[in-house]
Amino acid sequence: MYTDKVLAHFKNPSNQGVLDNPSAVGEKGNPVCGDIMKMYIKVGSREKDGQKEEYLEEISFETLGCAAAIAVSSALTDLAKNKSLQEVLALTRQDVIDDLGGLPAPKIHCSMLGIDALHEAVNDYLKKEGKEVKGNDQKEKDCEHEHCCGHEDEHECGCGHEHEE
Numbered sequence: 336m337y338t339d340k341v342l343a344h345f346k347n348p349s350n351q352g353v354l355d356n357p358s359a360v361g362e363k364g365n366p367v368c369g370d371i372m373k374m375y376i377k378v379g380s381r382e383k384d385g386q387k388e389e390y391l392e393e394i395s396f397e398t399l400g401c402a403a404a405i406a407v408s409s410a411l412t413d414l415a416k417n418k419s420l421q422e423v424l425a426l427t428r429q430d431v432i433d434d435l436g437g438l439p440a441p442k443i444h445c446s447m448l449g450i451d452a453l454h455e456a457v458n459d460y461l462k463k464e465g466k467e468v469k470g471n472d473q474k475e476k477d478c479e480h481e482h483c484c485g486h487e488d489e490h491e492c493g494c495g496h497e498h499e500e
Contacts, residue, residue, distance in 0.1 A: 336439055337402065337403070337406075337438075337439070338435060338436035338437055339436070340406075340410075340434075340435050340436045341402065341403065341406040341435050341436070341438065342402070342406075344405070344406035344407075344409040344410050344435070345402040345403075345405050345406045345409075348396075348405055348406075348408070348409035349409045349410075349412055349413050350394055350395045350396060350409065350412035350413070350416070351395065351396060351397070351398075351405075351408075351409065352395050352396075352397065353375060353395065353397060354375035354376070354377060354393055354394070354395040356377070357375040357376055357377055357456075358376055358377050358378040358460045358463075359375075359376055359378075359456045359457070359459040359460035359463065360373060360374065360375050360376075360456055360459065361373070361374045361376075361451075361452040361453055361454065361455030361456030361457070361458075361459060362374075362452055362455070363448045363449075363451040363452040363455065364448070365444060365448060368400070368401075368444070369399070369400070370398070370399065370400035370401065370404045370444075370445060370448055371398065371399045371400065372396065372397075372398045372400070372404065372407075372408055372448045372449055372452045373396060373397045373398070373452065374394065374395075374396050374408075374411075374412075374449075374452040374453045374455075374456045375393075375394065375395045375396065375397075375456070376391055376393070376394050376453075376456045376457065376460065377391070377392050377393035377394070378390070378391065378392060378420070378460055379391075379392030379393075383419075388419050389419065389420050390417060390418060390419045390420065391415050391416055391417065391418055391420070391423055392417075393416070394412045394415055394416050394453075395412065396408040396409070396411075396412055396452075400445065401442070401445070403438055403439070403442035403445045404442075404445040404448070404449075406435060406445075407431055407435070407438075407445045407446050407448075407449040408449050410431055410434050410435050411426070411431050411449045411450070411453060413434075414426060414430060414431065414434055415453060420457055420460075420461070423453065423454075423457055424454060424457055424458075426450060426453070427450065428443070428446035428447050428449075428450050429446075431446045431449060431450065432446050
């Protein structure tokens with residue numbers, strides 16, 4: 336059911352816990368399954384190609400949920416750490432799923448919660464700094480031709496995405 340990488344992240348999660356003095360925090364939950372993911376980020380600045388670039392210097396998470404939810408959170412922090420804010424906002428649920436070697440269809444929604452929480456944290460940081468909040472059409476991409484979470488309709492899953500009839 337779960338890949339070896341999913342089980343490894345579940346049994347020994349990376350970057351788990353509260354981050355002291357975070358630049359921002361993002362939190363997402365699913366009222367139906369009860370999963371809650373909180374992403375803490377600390378933004379740093381570095382020189383890249385002669386220009387200042389903001390990046391995720393530190394990242395951590397707290398997750399209340401199943402093995403897949405914890406594995407997704409752990410893998411996502413590994414994927415996002417040291418990436419520029421633009422690279423982080425470009426991460427998709429499919430990036431997380433691919434990194435983990437796949438997830439069972441009923442657990443796909445876990446990857447969406449993680450991505451949404453991380454993107455919320457980055458956008459919260461950008462707002463606090465008075466910078467342009469980057470749009471994220473990830474929800475539309477993920478739900479355009481399929482149900483993002485494997486459920487028949489949004490009322491069943493509570494994911495908040497628009498589902499085709």
